[in-house]
Amino acid sequence: MKLIKIPPHLIAIDLDGTLLTDDKTIDAKTRRFLRRLEQYGHIIVIATGRPYRAIMRYYNEIGLHGPIICYNGACITNPSDSHFDSRHFSFPREVVTDIYNFVGRKHIDNVMCETNKKIWLLKDDADLFGFFWSDDMEIIYGDLSETLSENPMTMIIKSIDRNDKTAQILKQAVARHENLRIRFWNRSNFSEIYYEHISKGHAMLDLAKLYGIPNERILAFGDAENDVEMLLMAGTSFAMHNGEDSIKHHADIITKYSNNENGIYDALKRYFRRYNI
Secondary structure, three states, X not given: OOOOOOOOOEEEEOHHHHHOOOOOOOOHHHHHHHHHHHHOOOEEEEEOOOOHHHOHHHHHHHOOOOOEEEXXXXXXXXXXXXXXXXXXXXXXXXXXXXXXXXXXXXHEEXXXXXXXXXXXXXXXXXXXXXXXXXXXXXXXXXXXXHHOOOOOOEEEEEEOOOOHHHHHHHHHHHHOOOOEEEEEOOOOOEEEEEEOOOOXXXXXXXXXXXXXXXXXXXXXXXXXXXXXXXXXXXXXXXXOOXXXXXXXXXXXXXXXXXXXXXXXXXXXXXXXXXXXX
């Protein structure tokens, strides 16, 4: 293949609802085009709330060699570069248990915290396992205030129900801690606790700086609330056609097609058309 000299771009792409179809697959046309962009020297970055282990199947399927952003920015690493200086951020476990105890079991159906090797849960949960996977992980069940023995990278809360009263209690629990924030997962009972300086967007900018890529050559694709920082910080941002209405006004472009219709492929093809890729 004759490669054309193109200024390198950093392309940060969310997984669920963005790169993945609703049945959790990547279309062959999209895979081939992403692989081709990487061959032209662009940095393709999968940026997701998922843990490392739940990304690698797709990373290898595409055939990527660049860095990945896990846990919504709490982990940056590169599976293909043993010399890459990985970054991990953890919550103080005292903060996690304080939030858990403040909210109380009567409002909580389940909680999930994890490191790269362990998962803490109140009980089995097919919804959480379906998203985060439990392969090769040590799972510790029980009351979080008694079982949590390490600083975790995540805190996901599954409420008994989703109503204004429960949401207010969760917000009050989080507000007790400086720089801590909470985001609710669309219309579900799930919410996620995070620090305001830890996000996909901040991680994306760190990688761009590392690779010497200016902001005007950063592209970001997302569909949900945990993508907002990434969309705001990118030189050119894309909200998926199927994305949440609440994030579309943060994007420069709304893709013409959804995640089930090769929306990523179409948008990138249009953007790089100027380079005849």
